[in-house]
Amino acid sequence: MKNxxxxxxxGAGVSGTFAGIGLSQSNLDVVILDKGRCISERKCxxxxxxxxxxxDVSCGEGGAGLFSDSCLHYSTKIGGNVIKTTIFEHYRKIxxxxxxxxxxxxxxxxxxxxxxxxxxxxxxEYADIEQRDFGEEKVVPLVKYLKxxxxxxxxxxxxxxxxxxxKTKSGFKILTDQGTYESRFVIIGTGQWGHxxxxxxxxxxxxxxxxxxxxxxFRIETLYDRLKDVTQRFYNWKVYGDKFRTYCVNxxxxxxxxxxxxxxxxxNGSHSxxxxxxxxxxxxxxxxxxxxxxxxxxxxxxxxxxxxxRWIDLIEQRITTPEDLERNIVRxxxxxxxxxxxxxxxxxxxxxxxxxxxxxxxxFSPNMIHDDLLVTGPEWKYEYRTYPTTERYESKEVPGIFxxxxxxxxxxxxxxxxxSGFVAGETISESKSLKERR
Numbered sequence: 001m002k003n004x005x006x007x008x009x010x011g012a013g014v015s016g017t018f019a020g021i022g023l024s025q026s027n028l029d030v031v032i033l034d035k036g037r038c039i040s041e042r043k044c045x046x047x048x049x050x051x052x053x054x055x056d057v058s059c060g061e062g063g064a065g066l067f068s069d070s071c072l073h074y075s076t077k078i079g080g081n082v083i084k085t086t087i088f089e090h091y092r093k094i095x096x097x098x099x100x101x102x103x104x105x106x107x108x109x110x111x112x113x114x115x116x117x118x119x120x121x122x123x124x125e126y127a128d129i130e131q132r133d134f135g136e137e138k139v140v141p142l143v144k145y146l147k148x149x150x151x152x153x154x155x156x157x158x159x160x161x162x163x164x165x166x167k168t169k170s171g172f173k174i175l176t177d178q179g180t181y182e183s184r185f186v187i188i189g190t191g192q193w194g195h196x197x198x199x200x201x202x203x204x205x206x207x208x209x210x211x212x213x214x215x216x217x218f219r220i221e222t223l224y225d226r227l228k229d230v231t232q233r234f235y236n237w238k239v240y241g242d243k244f245r246t247y248c249v250n251x252x253x254x255x256x257x258x259x260x261x262x263x264x265x266x267x268n269g270s271h272s273x274x275x276x277x278x279x280x281x282x283x284x285x286x287x288x289x290x291x292x293x294x295x296x297x298x299x300x301x302x303x304x305x306x307x308x309x310r311w312i313d314l315i316e317q318r319i320t321t322p323e324d325l326e327r328n329i330v331r332x333x334x335x336x337x338x339x340x341x342x343x344x345x346x347x348x349x350x351x352x353x354x355x356x357x358x359x360x361x362x363x364f365s366p367n368m369i370h371d372d373l374l375v376t377g378p379e380w381k382y383e384y385r386t387y388p389t390t391e392r393y394e395s396k397e398v399p400g401i402f403x404x405x406x407x408x409x410x411x412x413x414x415x416x417x418x419x420s421g422f423v424a425g426e427t428i429s430e431s432k433s434l435k436e437r438r
Contacts (some may be wrong), residue, residue: 001397005029008174008183010162010197012036013063014414015421017143021098022425030154031183036060036160038266039143062143063191064258065406065414070139070271071236072099072132072415073249078238079413080149080420083391084253088419095418096132102145105274111234122363127238135273162190164199171400185428187196187419189405195385198407205398206388207421212390213287214384216296217244218342218354218377219267220311222330224252226367231280239364241357247283250321252276254333255376261362264297267306267334267379279332281371283379284354284378290384296346297380307340307378308332312371315355317343329372343380386410392427393420400429 007023009016012034023030036042036059074092076085082232083091108131119126134142147156164175171184190197202209229249230237236249253271269281310328313320320339325332343351362369386409388396393411395401404420406412411420 003031003179004182005031006183006187007031007187007425007428008172009036009172009187009189010032010165011160011191011194011405011407012061012065012156012191013189013206013405013417013418014065015063015191015411016148016187017061018095018098018418018421019187019189019404019425020027020143020154020216020421021146022422022427023154023429024149024151024425026151026425026429028151028153030151031181032154033157033160033162033174033181034060034156034158036158038156038158039140039147043141044089052186058403059193061147061156062139063405063417064136064193065191065417066136066139066142070133070135072096072105072134073127073129073236073238073413074131074415076131077127077130079416080203080409080411083419083423087391087423092415092425094413095422098146098149098418099132099134101264102142104138104142104145105134107132108235109235115233116418119364122360124360124364125174125240126234127234127240129238130316131236133235135438136270137272138273147323163199164197164204166204172350181330185400185431187402187404187421187424187428188407189417191406192381194407198385198403202387205401207395207397207401209343210386210388211290212384212386214290215247215285215287215381216293217247217283217285217379218375219255219269219281219283220358220368221255221279221332221334221374221376221377222368222370222372224278224280226370227251227280227365227366230365237364239361241360243353244357246361247285249280249282251280253279253281255281255306255332258379259301259303264300264302265304265306267376278335279330281333284358285379286350286353287379293380293384299345300378305336305338305377307335307345308337309340309342309375310371310375311375312402314351314375317341320386328374329333330370330374332374332376335377342375342377381412384409393424 004029009032039061063288233363250269250271260266402424405417
Protein backbone atom coordinates (compact mmCIF):
# COMPACT_ATOMS: atom_id res chain seq x y z
CA MET A 1 0.00 0.00 0.00
CA LYS A 2 1.26 3.45 -0.93
CA ASN A 3 -0.74 6.64 -0.45
CA UNK A 4 0.13 10.24 -1.27
CA UNK A 5 -1.49 12.98 0.82
CA UNK A 6 -0.72 16.58 1.70
CA UNK A 7 -0.29 16.13 5.45
CA UNK A 8 0.34 13.15 7.73
CA UNK A 9 -0.34 13.63 11.42
CA UNK A 10 1.31 10.98 13.59
CA GLY A 11 -0.74 10.55 16.74
CA ALA A 12 -4.47 11.02 17.33
CA GLY A 13 -4.16 12.48 20.82
CA VAL A 14 -5.18 15.99 21.72
CA SER A 15 -2.34 17.66 19.75
CA GLY A 16 -3.04 15.61 16.62
CA THR A 17 -6.76 16.22 16.93
CA PHE A 18 -6.26 19.98 17.18
CA ALA A 19 -3.81 19.86 14.27
CA GLY A 20 -6.73 18.49 12.24
CA ILE A 21 -8.85 21.42 13.42
CA GLY A 22 -6.11 23.87 12.43
CA LEU A 23 -6.17 22.35 8.94
CA SER A 24 -9.95 22.42 8.66
CA GLN A 25 -10.06 25.35 6.22
CA SER A 26 -7.17 24.19 4.06
CA ASN A 27 -8.88 21.85 1.54
CA LEU A 28 -5.90 19.54 1.94
CA ASP A 29 -5.83 15.78 2.06
CA VAL A 30 -4.94 14.94 5.67
CA VAL A 31 -4.52 11.55 7.32
CA ILE A 32 -4.08 10.98 11.06
CA LEU A 33 -2.32 7.75 12.05
CA ASP A 34 -2.34 6.10 15.48
CA LYS A 35 -1.51 2.62 16.75
CA GLY A 36 -4.37 2.76 19.26
CA ARG A 37 -8.11 2.44 18.87
CA CYS A 38 -10.86 4.86 17.88
CA ILE A 39 -12.56 6.70 20.74
CA SER A 40 -15.74 4.59 20.75
CA GLU A 41 -13.69 1.39 21.24
CA ARG A 42 -11.37 2.62 23.96
CA LYS A 43 -11.86 1.36 27.49
CA CYS A 44 -10.11 2.30 30.70
CA UNK A 45 -7.64 -0.49 31.41
CA UNK A 46 -5.56 1.41 33.93
CA UNK A 47 -6.29 -1.09 36.65
CA UNK A 48 -6.59 -4.28 34.63
CA UNK A 49 -4.99 -7.40 36.07
CA UNK A 50 -3.20 -8.15 32.82
CA UNK A 51 -1.59 -5.53 30.62
CA UNK A 52 -2.51 -5.70 26.93
CA UNK A 53 0.04 -5.11 24.22
CA UNK A 54 -1.29 -1.61 23.67
CA UNK A 55 -3.14 0.04 26.55
CA ASP A 56 -6.45 1.45 25.39
CA VAL A 57 -5.94 4.55 27.50
CA SER A 58 -2.30 5.21 26.67
CA CYS A 59 -2.90 5.23 22.91
CA GLY A 60 -5.72 5.99 20.51
CA GLU A 61 -8.04 8.89 19.76
CA GLY A 62 -7.91 11.43 22.58
CA GLY A 63 -4.47 10.28 23.71
CA ALA A 64 -3.57 9.66 27.35
CA GLY A 65 -3.94 13.20 28.70
CA LEU A 66 -7.69 13.59 28.28
CA PHE A 67 -8.22 10.35 30.17
CA SER A 68 -6.36 11.50 33.26
CA ASP A 69 -6.09 15.08 34.48
CA SER A 70 -9.18 16.35 32.60
CA CYS A 71 -8.28 19.87 33.71
CA LEU A 72 -7.31 22.68 31.35
CA HIS A 73 -4.71 25.20 32.56
CA TYR A 74 -4.56 28.47 30.62
CA SER A 75 -1.12 29.74 31.53
CA THR A 76 2.35 29.90 30.00
CA LYS A 77 3.61 28.70 33.41
CA ILE A 78 2.10 25.27 32.82
CA GLY A 79 2.81 23.00 29.90
CA GLY A 80 5.60 24.73 28.01
CA ASN A 81 7.13 28.07 27.14
CA VAL A 82 8.46 27.95 23.59
CA ILE A 83 5.71 30.14 22.15
CA LYS A 84 5.77 33.93 22.56
CA THR A 85 3.34 35.35 25.12
CA THR A 86 1.56 37.48 22.52
CA ILE A 87 1.02 34.44 20.28
CA PHE A 88 -0.10 32.38 23.26
CA GLU A 89 -2.73 34.95 24.24
CA HIS A 90 -4.09 34.97 20.67
CA TYR A 91 -4.36 31.20 20.37
CA ARG A 92 -5.48 30.49 23.92
CA LYS A 93 -8.69 32.40 23.12
CA ILE A 94 -9.23 30.21 20.06
CA UNK A 95 -8.56 27.01 22.01
CA UNK A 96 -10.73 28.06 24.94
CA UNK A 97 -13.60 28.95 22.62
CA UNK A 98 -13.46 25.46 21.10
CA UNK A 99 -13.60 23.80 24.52
CA UNK A 100 -16.36 26.17 25.62
CA UNK A 101 -18.48 25.56 22.50
CA UNK A 102 -18.20 21.82 23.04
CA UNK A 103 -20.59 22.34 25.96
CA UNK A 104 -18.64 19.71 27.89
CA UNK A 105 -16.21 21.76 29.95
CA UNK A 106 -16.87 23.67 33.15
CA UNK A 107 -15.23 27.07 33.61
CA UNK A 108 -13.55 27.38 37.00
CA UNK A 109 -11.76 30.68 36.55
CA UNK A 110 -9.04 32.05 38.78
CA UNK A 111 -8.29 31.02 42.37
CA UNK A 112 -9.94 32.84 45.25
CA UNK A 113 -8.13 36.22 45.29
CA UNK A 114 -8.51 36.66 49.03
CA UNK A 115 -7.01 33.22 49.51
CA UNK A 116 -4.03 34.05 47.29
CA UNK A 117 -3.44 37.17 49.36
CA UNK A 118 -3.26 34.96 52.46
CA UNK A 119 -0.51 32.88 50.85
CA UNK A 120 1.95 35.70 50.31
CA UNK A 121 3.53 35.31 53.73
CA UNK A 122 4.33 31.61 53.32
CA UNK A 123 7.45 32.02 51.13
CA UNK A 124 5.93 29.67 48.54
CA GLU A 125 5.57 30.36 44.85
CA TYR A 126 2.24 29.49 43.25
CA ALA A 127 0.84 29.66 39.72
CA ASP A 128 -2.15 31.99 39.39
CA ILE A 129 -3.98 30.11 36.65
CA GLU A 130 -7.33 30.19 34.84
CA GLN A 131 -8.86 26.72 34.57
CA ARG A 132 -11.54 24.56 32.97
CA ASP A 133 -12.58 21.06 34.00
CA PHE A 134 -14.57 18.33 32.26
CA GLY A 135 -13.94 14.96 33.96
CA GLU A 136 -13.08 11.67 32.32
CA GLU A 137 -16.73 10.69 31.73
CA LYS A 138 -16.93 13.44 29.07
CA VAL A 139 -13.84 12.41 27.11
CA VAL A 140 -15.68 10.33 24.49
CA PRO A 141 -18.26 13.00 23.55
CA LEU A 142 -15.56 15.67 23.70
CA VAL A 143 -13.31 13.85 21.22
CA LYS A 144 -16.29 13.20 18.94
CA TYR A 145 -17.10 16.91 19.01
CA LEU A 146 -13.51 17.89 18.22
CA LYS A 147 -13.44 15.47 15.27
CA UNK A 148 -16.64 17.05 13.93
CA UNK A 149 -14.60 20.25 13.40
CA UNK A 150 -12.27 18.54 10.90
CA UNK A 151 -12.56 19.10 7.18
CA UNK A 152 -14.27 16.28 5.26
CA UNK A 153 -10.96 15.47 3.57
CA UNK A 154 -9.36 14.62 6.94
CA UNK A 155 -9.47 10.94 7.89
CA UNK A 156 -8.06 8.98 10.83
CA UNK A 157 -6.51 5.53 10.56
CA UNK A 158 -6.46 3.67 13.84
CA UNK A 159 -4.60 0.45 14.70
CA UNK A 160 -1.79 1.58 12.40
CA UNK A 161 1.67 1.97 13.91
CA UNK A 162 4.20 4.33 12.34
CA UNK A 163 7.65 2.74 12.21
CA UNK A 164 9.83 5.46 10.68
CA UNK A 165 9.75 8.88 9.04
CA UNK A 166 12.27 9.77 6.33
CA LYS A 167 12.85 12.49 3.74
CA THR A 168 12.01 12.38 0.04
CA LYS A 169 12.70 14.90 -2.73
CA SER A 170 9.25 16.44 -2.40
CA GLY A 171 8.49 15.81 1.25
CA PHE A 172 8.42 12.84 3.59
CA LYS A 173 7.89 9.09 3.59
CA ILE A 174 6.02 7.60 6.52
CA LEU A 175 6.53 3.87 6.94
CA THR A 176 3.77 2.05 8.87
CA ASP A 177 3.13 -1.57 9.74
CA GLN A 178 0.51 -1.61 6.96
CA GLY A 179 2.22 0.27 4.14
CA THR A 180 3.71 3.63 3.24
CA TYR A 181 2.44 7.21 3.02
CA GLU A 182 4.12 10.13 1.27
CA SER A 183 3.32 13.69 2.19
CA ARG A 184 4.53 17.26 1.88
CA PHE A 185 4.21 17.87 5.64
CA VAL A 186 4.36 15.78 8.80
CA ILE A 187 3.06 16.74 12.24
CA ILE A 188 4.43 14.53 15.01
CA GLY A 189 2.15 14.38 18.04
CA THR A 190 2.94 10.98 19.48
CA GLY A 191 2.85 11.91 23.16
CA GLN A 192 4.83 9.94 25.70
CA TRP A 193 4.75 6.76 23.65
CA GLY A 194 6.65 8.07 20.65
CA HIS A 195 10.23 8.61 21.73
CA UNK A 196 11.69 5.49 20.12
CA UNK A 197 9.98 6.36 16.82
CA UNK A 198 11.19 9.95 17.05
CA UNK A 199 14.73 8.89 17.91
CA UNK A 200 14.96 6.59 14.87
CA UNK A 201 13.41 9.20 12.60
CA UNK A 202 15.45 12.16 13.85
CA UNK A 203 18.70 10.26 13.32
CA UNK A 204 17.62 9.49 9.75
CA UNK A 205 16.43 13.06 9.11
CA UNK A 206 19.39 14.76 10.78
CA UNK A 207 17.28 16.55 13.39
CA UNK A 208 18.97 17.43 16.68
CA UNK A 209 17.42 15.93 19.81
CA UNK A 210 17.96 18.04 22.93
CA UNK A 211 17.74 16.33 26.32
CA UNK A 212 15.88 18.34 28.94
CA UNK A 213 15.10 17.55 32.59
CA UNK A 214 12.27 15.06 33.01
CA UNK A 215 9.59 15.11 35.72
CA UNK A 216 9.51 12.49 38.45
CA UNK A 217 8.14 12.14 41.94
CA PHE A 218 5.27 10.78 43.99
CA ARG A 219 1.47 10.85 44.12
CA ILE A 220 -0.10 11.34 47.53
CA GLU A 221 -3.64 10.43 48.56
CA THR A 222 -5.69 11.60 51.51
CA LEU A 223 -9.32 12.19 52.47
CA TYR A 224 -11.13 14.79 50.39
CA ASP A 225 -12.40 16.55 53.53
CA ARG A 226 -8.82 17.25 54.64
CA LEU A 227 -8.03 19.23 51.50
CA LYS A 228 -11.39 20.75 50.61
CA ASP A 229 -10.51 24.01 52.41
CA VAL A 230 -7.86 24.50 49.72
CA THR A 231 -9.42 22.83 46.69
CA GLN A 232 -12.72 24.69 47.04
CA ARG A 233 -10.83 27.99 46.90
CA PHE A 234 -7.98 27.05 44.53
CA TYR A 235 -9.25 24.06 42.58
CA ASN A 236 -6.18 22.50 40.95
CA TRP A 237 -3.45 24.21 42.93
CA LYS A 238 0.10 24.66 41.70
CA VAL A 239 2.55 25.44 44.49
CA TYR A 240 6.36 25.31 44.31
CA GLY A 241 8.77 24.34 47.05
CA ASP A 242 12.57 24.26 46.94
CA LYS A 243 12.78 21.04 44.90
CA PHE A 244 9.22 19.80 44.31
CA ARG A 245 5.93 21.23 43.08
CA THR A 246 2.32 20.12 43.31
CA TYR A 247 0.79 18.79 40.11
CA CYS A 248 -2.49 17.32 38.83
CA VAL A 249 -4.88 17.59 41.77
CA ASN A 250 -7.82 15.17 41.47
CA UNK A 251 -10.60 16.03 43.88
CA UNK A 252 -12.64 12.96 44.83
CA UNK A 253 -10.61 11.13 42.19
CA UNK A 254 -8.62 7.93 42.04
CA UNK A 255 -5.04 6.92 41.47
CA UNK A 256 -4.49 4.81 38.38
CA UNK A 257 -1.61 3.10 36.63
CA UNK A 258 0.07 4.71 33.65
CA UNK A 259 2.26 2.68 31.33
CA UNK A 260 4.98 4.55 29.49
CA UNK A 261 7.67 3.48 27.06
CA UNK A 262 9.73 0.38 27.87
CA UNK A 263 6.62 -0.94 29.67
CA UNK A 264 7.47 0.94 32.87
CA UNK A 265 4.45 1.52 35.09
CA UNK A 266 3.98 4.77 36.99
CA UNK A 267 1.09 6.36 38.83
CA ASN A 268 -1.30 8.97 37.51
CA GLY A 269 -4.43 10.70 38.74
CA SER A 270 -7.92 10.64 37.31
CA HIS A 271 -11.30 12.01 38.29
CA SER A 272 -14.88 11.64 37.16
CA UNK A 273 -17.73 13.95 38.07
CA UNK A 274 -20.06 10.92 38.03
CA UNK A 275 -18.02 8.43 40.06
CA UNK A 276 -16.49 10.21 43.04
CA UNK A 277 -14.44 8.72 45.88
CA UNK A 278 -13.81 9.82 49.47
CA UNK A 279 -10.24 10.81 48.55
CA UNK A 280 -8.25 13.50 46.80
CA UNK A 281 -4.90 12.77 45.18
CA UNK A 282 -2.18 14.95 43.74
CA UNK A 283 1.33 14.55 42.40
CA UNK A 284 4.43 15.99 44.07
CA UNK A 285 6.92 16.38 41.24
CA UNK A 286 10.52 17.45 40.71
CA UNK A 287 12.81 17.53 37.68
CA UNK A 288 16.04 15.72 36.90
CA UNK A 289 18.39 15.42 33.95
CA UNK A 290 17.20 12.45 31.89
CA UNK A 291 20.64 10.81 31.94
CA UNK A 292 20.43 10.67 35.74
CA UNK A 293 16.74 9.86 35.83
CA UNK A 294 16.50 6.93 33.46
CA UNK A 295 18.81 4.59 35.36
CA UNK A 296 16.26 4.91 38.18
CA UNK A 297 13.41 4.31 35.72
CA UNK A 298 15.11 1.23 34.32
CA UNK A 299 15.86 -0.15 37.78
CA UNK A 300 12.21 -1.13 37.95
CA UNK A 301 11.10 -4.19 36.04
CA UNK A 302 8.75 -3.81 33.10
CA UNK A 303 5.11 -3.96 34.20
CA UNK A 304 6.06 -3.81 37.90
CA UNK A 305 3.07 -2.29 39.77
CA UNK A 306 3.40 0.99 41.70
CA UNK A 307 4.73 1.21 45.25
CA UNK A 308 2.55 2.23 48.22
CA UNK A 309 3.80 3.43 51.61
CA ARG A 310 2.10 5.29 54.45
CA TRP A 311 3.58 8.67 55.39
CA ILE A 312 4.52 7.52 58.91
CA ASP A 313 6.28 4.47 57.48
CA LEU A 314 8.13 6.63 54.95
CA ILE A 315 9.35 8.85 57.79
CA GLU A 316 10.45 5.81 59.80
CA GLN A 317 11.99 4.16 56.73
CA ARG A 318 10.01 0.94 57.03
CA ILE A 319 7.69 -0.91 54.69
CA THR A 320 3.97 -0.62 55.35
CA THR A 321 2.48 -3.98 56.28
CA PRO A 322 -0.89 -5.36 55.10
CA GLU A 323 -2.09 -5.05 58.70
CA ASP A 324 -1.03 -1.37 58.79
CA LEU A 325 -2.97 -0.73 55.60
CA GLU A 326 -6.04 -2.58 56.87
CA ARG A 327 -6.19 -0.25 59.90
CA ASN A 328 -5.41 2.88 57.87
CA ILE A 329 -8.10 5.59 57.75
CA VAL A 330 -7.25 6.50 54.13
CA ARG A 331 -8.14 3.62 51.84
CA UNK A 332 -6.16 3.39 48.57
CA UNK A 333 -8.08 3.89 45.32
CA UNK A 334 -5.23 2.30 43.36
CA UNK A 335 -6.20 -1.32 42.73
CA UNK A 336 -2.77 -2.80 42.07
CA UNK A 337 0.36 -1.97 44.04
CA UNK A 338 3.16 -3.45 46.11
CA UNK A 339 4.06 -2.41 49.64
CA UNK A 340 7.60 -1.10 49.37
CA UNK A 341 10.09 1.54 50.52
CA UNK A 342 10.78 4.66 48.47
CA UNK A 343 14.15 5.08 50.16
CA UNK A 344 15.29 1.96 48.30
CA UNK A 345 14.08 3.29 44.93
CA UNK A 346 15.05 6.97 45.04
CA UNK A 347 17.74 7.17 47.73
CA UNK A 348 18.21 9.46 50.70
CA UNK A 349 18.57 12.82 48.92
CA UNK A 350 15.41 12.63 46.82
CA UNK A 351 13.23 11.32 49.65
CA UNK A 352 14.60 13.88 52.12
CA UNK A 353 13.90 16.69 49.62
CA UNK A 354 10.37 15.34 49.15
CA UNK A 355 9.74 15.28 52.90
CA UNK A 356 11.13 18.79 53.32
CA UNK A 357 8.90 20.25 50.61
CA UNK A 358 5.86 18.33 51.85
CA UNK A 359 6.31 20.08 55.19
CA UNK A 360 6.41 23.41 53.33
CA UNK A 361 3.27 22.52 51.36
CA UNK A 362 1.52 21.79 54.66
CA UNK A 363 1.80 25.53 55.37
CA PHE A 364 -0.38 26.01 52.32
CA SER A 365 -2.74 23.19 53.33
CA PRO A 366 -2.31 22.42 57.05
CA ASN A 367 -4.43 19.23 56.95
CA MET A 368 -2.42 17.61 54.18
CA ILE A 369 0.11 15.65 56.28
CA HIS A 370 -1.15 12.83 58.51
CA ASP A 371 0.44 9.57 59.58
CA ASP A 372 -2.08 7.72 57.40
CA LEU A 373 -1.41 9.81 54.27
CA LEU A 374 -0.69 7.41 51.42
CA VAL A 375 2.41 7.94 49.27
CA THR A 376 2.31 6.10 45.94
CA GLY A 377 4.57 6.06 42.92
CA PRO A 378 6.88 6.38 41.27
CA GLU A 379 5.28 8.98 39.04
CA TRP A 380 7.36 10.04 36.09
CA LYS A 381 6.79 11.73 32.77
CA TYR A 382 8.56 11.14 29.50
CA GLU A 383 8.79 14.68 28.09
CA TYR A 384 12.57 14.65 28.16
CA ARG A 385 13.49 15.85 24.67
CA THR A 386 12.89 18.84 22.48
CA TYR A 387 14.11 19.93 19.05
CA PRO A 388 15.23 23.19 17.39
CA THR A 389 11.90 24.60 16.22
CA THR A 390 10.37 27.92 15.26
CA GLU A 391 7.79 29.59 17.50
CA ARG A 392 5.22 27.71 15.40
CA TYR A 393 6.73 24.30 16.26
CA GLU A 394 8.28 23.68 12.83
CA SER A 395 11.74 22.11 12.69
CA LYS A 396 14.46 24.65 11.88
CA GLU A 397 16.67 21.89 10.47
CA VAL A 398 14.11 20.07 8.31
CA PRO A 399 11.27 22.44 7.35
CA GLY A 400 7.94 20.76 6.85
CA ILE A 401 8.05 18.61 9.97
CA PHE A 402 6.43 19.78 13.22
CA UNK A 403 6.77 18.56 16.83
CA UNK A 404 3.64 19.15 18.92
CA UNK A 405 2.21 17.98 22.21
CA UNK A 406 3.84 15.80 24.84
CA UNK A 407 6.60 14.47 22.57
CA UNK A 408 8.04 18.00 22.66
CA UNK A 409 9.11 19.09 26.15
CA UNK A 410 8.28 22.69 25.20
CA UNK A 411 4.56 22.13 24.62
CA UNK A 412 3.03 19.47 26.85
CA UNK A 413 -0.15 19.33 29.02
CA UNK A 414 -3.63 19.54 27.51
CA UNK A 415 -3.88 23.25 26.69
CA UNK A 416 -0.37 23.59 25.25
CA UNK A 417 -0.79 20.32 23.36
CA UNK A 418 -4.06 21.59 21.90
CA UNK A 419 -2.50 24.95 21.08
CA SER A 420 0.67 23.57 19.50
CA GLY A 421 -1.30 21.17 17.30
CA PHE A 422 -3.64 23.91 16.15
CA VAL A 423 -0.75 26.30 15.41
CA ALA A 424 1.07 23.65 13.36
CA GLY A 425 -2.07 22.87 11.37
CA GLU A 426 -2.82 26.52 10.73
CA THR A 427 0.79 27.15 9.67
CA ILE A 428 0.57 24.43 7.03
CA SER A 429 -2.83 25.67 5.92
CA GLU A 430 -1.34 29.12 5.29
CA SER A 431 1.79 27.79 3.56
CA LYS A 432 2.56 29.63 0.32
CA SER A 433 3.83 26.50 -1.38
CA LEU A 434 0.54 24.74 -0.78
CA LYS A 435 -1.52 27.71 -1.89
CA GLU A 436 0.36 27.61 -5.18
CA ARG A 437 -0.53 23.94 -5.60
CA ARG A 438 -4.25 24.40 -5.01
